[in-house]
Structures are given as C-alpha cells and as structure tokens.
Amino acid sequence: xxxxxxxxxxxGLRTQGIFMVALLVLQYILGMVANMFVAFPDxxxxxxxxxxxxxxxxxxxxxxxxxxxxxxxVIFVIRAARAHNGGxxxxxxxxxxxxxGAYWGGVTFVSTQDDAYSMVMALAFIAAFIAxxxxxxxxxx
Numbered sequence: 705x706x707x708x709x710x711x712x713x714x715x716g717l718r719t720q721g722i723f724m725v726a727l728l729v730l731q732y733i734l735g736m737v738a739n740m741f742v743a744f745p746d747x748x749x750x751x752x753x754x755x756x757x758x759x760x761x762x763x764x765x766x767x768x769x770x771x772x773x774x775x776x777x778v779i780f781v782i783r784a785a786r787a788h789n790g791g792x793x794x795x796x797x798x799x800x801x802x803x804x805g806a807y808w809g810g811v812t813f814v815s816t817q818d819d820a821y822s823m824v825m826a827l828a829f830i831a832a833f834i835a836x837x838x839x840x841x842x843x844x845x
Contacts, residue, residue: 713783713787713789714787714789714843716783717780717783717784717787717789717792717843718840718843720776720779720780720783721780721792721795721836721839721840721843722840723776724773724776724777724780724799724832724836725833725836725837725840727769727772727773727776728773728829728832728833728836730769731766731769731770731773731829732829734762734765734766734769735766735825735826735829737762738760738762738763738766739822741762742760742762742763744756744757744817748816748817750814750815750816753814753815753817754814754815757814763814766810767810770803770806770807770810771807773803773807773832774803774804774807777796777799777800777803777804777832778800780792780796780799780800781793781796781797781800783796784796789843791839791842791843792839792843794839795835795836795838795839795842795843796835796836796839798831798832798835798838799832799835799836799839800832801831801832801835802828802829802830802831802832802833802834802835803828803832804828805824805825805827805828805831806824806825806826806828806829806832808824808828809821809822809823809824809825809826809828810825812824813825
C-alpha cells in the first residue's frame, strides 16, 4: 500500500474511533436520561415492556444509538483488519465485545427490568469506551 493511501486509511480509522467515542458519550447521556425520567410499567410481559420502550423518546433513541454503535463496531473491526493495523484491530475487537455485552445487557434489561442487566450494560459500556479511547491513544502520531 502506498504511503498516501496508508495515511488516508489510518486517518479514516482514527476518525471512526473519535466517532465511536462520541457516540458512546451520547449513548451514556441518553441512558442516564432514560434511567432518571422513564418509569417502566409494573409488568413481567416482555412484549408490553418493549412496546412501552418504543414509545419513550429517550429509550427509543438509546436503542437506536446502540444499534448504530453495534453496526459501527462491526464495520470498524472489518476496516481495521483490512488495513492490517494491529493497534486498531485489538482496540476495535475489544470495543465490539464491549458493545455486544452492553447491547445484550440492554435487551435483557428491557425484557426483564432486572437491574443486574443495567449494571452489565454500564460495565460493558465502560469496556468499550476504554477500548476505543486506548485505540486513539495508541495510534496517535
């Protein structure tokens, strides 16, 4: 790969890393707003809980941003692997694992309203945030 193309690819990965960190921050804020201002109904019916979640803007936005983060994380792993950039490969894989954990925790939380899954979501968020932050630090010029 020529130097100009390699620099362009590395800059693109760095830009995506910044974008992932920014989306994670937005996701955190939306999660806190949902946690503080959305009161789920007292039911153990997952269908009703999901229907309710879709009608609450903070929760719906949190779900949509989470889905974008998941798609972005998969694309990031593919781009880093194609660029043969070891730092971004490791960072993006760990970021993807964190986002998968947070996504699973969120989906399970909505269905069960069990606070333990909210904690899983929060801890997995921290893992993803650290992974992408580490990638930005490790690949700086």
